Amino acid sequence: PFGRARARLEGTDIEIDIALIKRLYELSYRCTLCRRCAQACPMGIDNGLVTREIRKLFSQELGWAPEELHERGTLMHLREGSATGITPELLKENVDFLVEEYSQSTGFEIRVAWEKEDADFFLVPSAGTILVDAQNFAALLLLLNLAGLNFTMSLEAPAYDGVNFGLFYDDIQFARILSRQARVAKRLRAKRMLLVECGHQHKAFLSLGERLLGQDLRIPVQDVIGLLEEIVFGGKIEFEPSNNDFPVTLHDPCNMVRSLGIVEPQRRILKYLCPKFREMSPRGLENFCCGGGGGLVLLGMPHFKAWRAAVSGRMKFKQILEAFSDCPQPETKKYVCAPCLNCRLQIRDILHYFGAKEKSGIYSGGLSELIANAVKGIREPLIKWEDL
Secondary structure, three states: OOHHHHHHHHHHOOOOHHHHHHHHHOOOOOOOOOOOHHHHHHHHOOHHHHHHHHHHHHHHHHHOOOOOOOOHHHHHHHHHHOOOOOOOOHHHHHHHHHHHHHHHHHHHOOOOOOOOOOOOOOEOOOOOHHHHHHHHHHHHHHHHHOOOOOOOEOOOOOOOOOHHHHHHOHHHHHHHHHHHHHHHHHHOOEEEEEOOOHHHHHHHHHHHHHHHHHHHHOOEEEHHHHHHHHHHOOOOOOOOHHHHHOOOOOOOOHHHHHOOOOOOOOHHHHHHOOOEEEEOOOOHHHHOOOOOOOOHHHHHOOHHHHHHHHHOOHHHHHHHHHOOOOOOOOOOOEEEOOOHHHHHHHHHHHHHHHHHHHOOOOEEEEOOOOOHHHHHOOOOOOOOHHHO
8 A cells, every 4th residue: 555655646656648648738738838836836846838848749749739829820820921810901901990090089190101111110910909909009009100100010921910829839830930020020121120019929029039030030129018118208299197097907917027027117107197006916027827828818629718717817807806896886997907918818708707897897908008098189088998
């Protein structure tokens, strides 16, 4: 008996068979790769990094990867130009429509220059933001125009969609997309590549990209939150913080905050433009993941969406409720600022799962919307609650 117990404790009784391997594969996609455990572990074990390496081995050695990340993610991105499958022509139509619509509703002229060489910024959007979170992208375009910044966009694949699903599971696929996106920036001779509110895009370009790209493809990269802070406090735009006279709290995206240390700029913005801003607890580097990181928000296995909301996202929902505990009534609209598309999609799934919009009046959006909504003289409020 003692021998069997010792074998179990030491792990020497494990039989490696196909069932065990399949179980390990499934479990590797139950981790959000938030890496918060590495901060808490006294031995410094980084389970997020270990899990990512397990996924990589399954993909690169066995060819095992979720269809949503590989076939309908990376391969579609390389083949069609976007992980959403949207064509360059259709994407331009969508952007042109947003430019026209929001120019009229805000009362400010919005312009986008395509394929412009020698621009100060090469804006690499997330096609998903344009398609399912247009309010956020339109707000960013408005702010870039009001600040008088010289920026351009491209319709060359795959740089009109700045996502990179290879980050979640496969180094080779990650490098294929990243290098092609960088080549477009080099072709346009842009001074800097400008990212959007997308956590994994920031990690791809600002962290791993610096190590992966050769000298011929390296280009300075501007994080969007840092630029938004410059816009807000640069003096070119007047603001009316009273436009944001509703409770606001902030979610910290793991890939921006814990991985890259972008902690305070967004807080300085919100404290200035949102009179009723309040923090979650814990916050900053100690934040809890939204529950949909590491590609989990994209996966569609049976019952997985409910698992994301009820299990992996429950701590985030608890934080949100606690942040708004002083105004729980649904008549008071409340805003969870999540400056990352992946996080916004997950938080919206959580709010929908628990009926938080109807029961508590809680909505989620990005940072750009709050800034644009506070612009002095805006014709109509940019934030449309019914679209959040």
